[in-house]
Amino acid sequence: MLNRRHFLSRASALSGLAATSALTPAWARSAAALGTGVLPSLSGTDFDLTVGRTPFSVDGRASSAITVNGTVPAPLLRWREGDEVRLRVHNTLDMATSIHWHGILLPFEMDGVPGVSFPGIAPGETFTYRFPLRQSGTYWYHSHSGLQEQVGHYGPIIIDPAGSDPVGYDREYVMVLGDWTFMDPHRLFAELKKNGHSLNYNQRTLGDFFADAREDGLGAALGDRRMWGAMRMTATDIADVTGETYAYLINGLGPDDNWTGLFRPGERIRLRIINAAAMTIFNVRIPGLPMTVVQSDGLNVQPIETDEFQIGVAETYDVVVTPAEDRAYTFVAESIDRSGMARATLAPRPGMEGEVPALRDRPLLTMADMGMAHGHGNHNSETPEEMAPDSVESSHAGSHAAMDHGGGHRGHAGMDSMGSEAGHAMAGHGAANASPSSSTTVHDHPTGPGVANTATMPVSRLDEPGIGLEEVPHRTLRYSQLRSLAPTADHREPGREIELHLTSNMERYMWSFDGVRFSEVVDPIVFHEGERVRLTMVNDTMMPHPIHLHGMFFDLVLPGSTGGHEARHWPRKHTVIVKPGERLSVDVTADEVGDWAFHCHLLYHMHAGMMQVVSVRPDPGDANPSHHSMHGDHTMTGEDM
Incomplete structure (x- = not known):
């Protein structure tokens, strides 16, 4: 009012x-x-x-x-x-x-x-x-x-x-998603550092406990709360900053401003959707209007029709819609925790508005998000009674008994900075993340003050649509459905594998790779020019992270695929959401010499330390002086260019 x-x-x-x-x-x-x-x-x-x-x-x-x-x-x-x-x-x-x-x-x-x-x-x-x-x-x-x-x-x-x-369309609209705060961002970050939960107003209440006890039984409700208490997390820790702090934007306009794109019924409209938010993963849908995904992260994909998809910070999706009716449709970009939305209108005439759906019930994290079940999105793969709190705490020490722990988990000098092909490698990941044929080594789970939890049973989750979309009544897009329109130019088996853990301590708002913040890292992750490398990321946190590699695209290693002909159409991306408790592998052809940032694209996670440098070292036989990394050798200035 x-x-x-x-x-x-x-x-x-x-x-x-x-x-x-x-x-x-x-x-x-x-x-x-x-x-x-x-x-x-x-x-x-x-x-x-x-x-x-x-x-x-x-x-x-x-x-x-x-x-x-x-x-x-x-x-x-x-x-x-x-x-x-x-x-x-x-x-x-x-x-x-x-x-x-x-x-x-x-x-x-x-x-x-x-x-x-x-x-x-x-x-x-x-x-x-x-x-x-x-x-x-x-x-x-x-x-x-x-x-x-x-x-x-x-x-x-x-x-x-x-x-x-290859994409045919009659008109196009660029739709840039954003999240806006009227709070100074440095103050916002300071609030998160004081208490990582301070800006999440979507927590469970005593009333929720009684409702759970009525539905599941008192023992189950108590067991569930004990588990989350042992993890120092709650089942609602899905977004650090919510709609209580953010206004969600489309092309700089809030929901009340109602950005509108016009169409003639029957036209093919291309929507170029960019998630430029600082911290918000969105779930995108247009009720009553199917979307055909034709491009992901700037690269064409084989067209696939869906009703909703999750778009991580820094990802882009191009979709084609064909509204046949002479009526307005509402474009909805709902925050992953469902605390707010950006919305816009597609209409045949100015001033028209479609029905704006109410925010859906908030999602809750599950055993799979804790890295403790192989349920692939099954919310009921284990009951709280079956998962005792002491087993949660034991995960801090790691549980890969079959692994050879002969080497330390850190030290990027050991990650091939001197030309060794050892690195942070891991064997026996299963078909979804098949190891390269060359010999590999393993390393311990990272430990230290920046590592509050570890995923004891990480699995591939590429065949899941994302948090909150597992049980919606319509079609949802999954990474496993994406296929590159053009075949992959490089379908060699990777020569080596590097494993990297996504780590955090939410109590202290510490975010890192392998428990080490960017400010503490001395040596980069080293690739060699022209090599094919498998990078395996294990998310030991209970939040999704859109991970971005600068300078190069990577190929998602799809579940159940071991390479060969199937790999020739693996989707190529520059940013990928690594879900909680997930083990996700990408293959990279190191064809861009130089130093490249590699980081979580949630702005405050990167600012807190979840960032590394990937250094692609030139072929020793390359005499081109421009093919030299600045890392440790030379700091570029404006005059150098």
């Missing part, structure tokens, strides 16, 4: 914002302030991008954003495959900034990660990015400096193919 006080408050905020915007050129006004949600678009090969602060509002509430050319999202950059682009980025902030070109294949010096590929862009300085375009598809760009991505510093990219597009 909008009462008189709220109306006057909103009117005052809007009038103040309008007065400010009136002094700003049209190109520099935020999409939300303009009230249209239309993304400004820049095309060609030569660009000037200015990073600065701009007034911004969400659902009528005034705020301030860090913007590129004054808009949230930043302008849509439209490029063409085969061109070379030059982008001059001017920093008008009072702090350093940067732009990372997410998913773009380019020289590592142009990747835009301060401290890894370049020093960043100082206040008042200009940095010129220049690189050829070797791909097509839907991508995006964002700051890799501090927490700027949280407050608006992100935008979409479309690279049109040099030849014909």
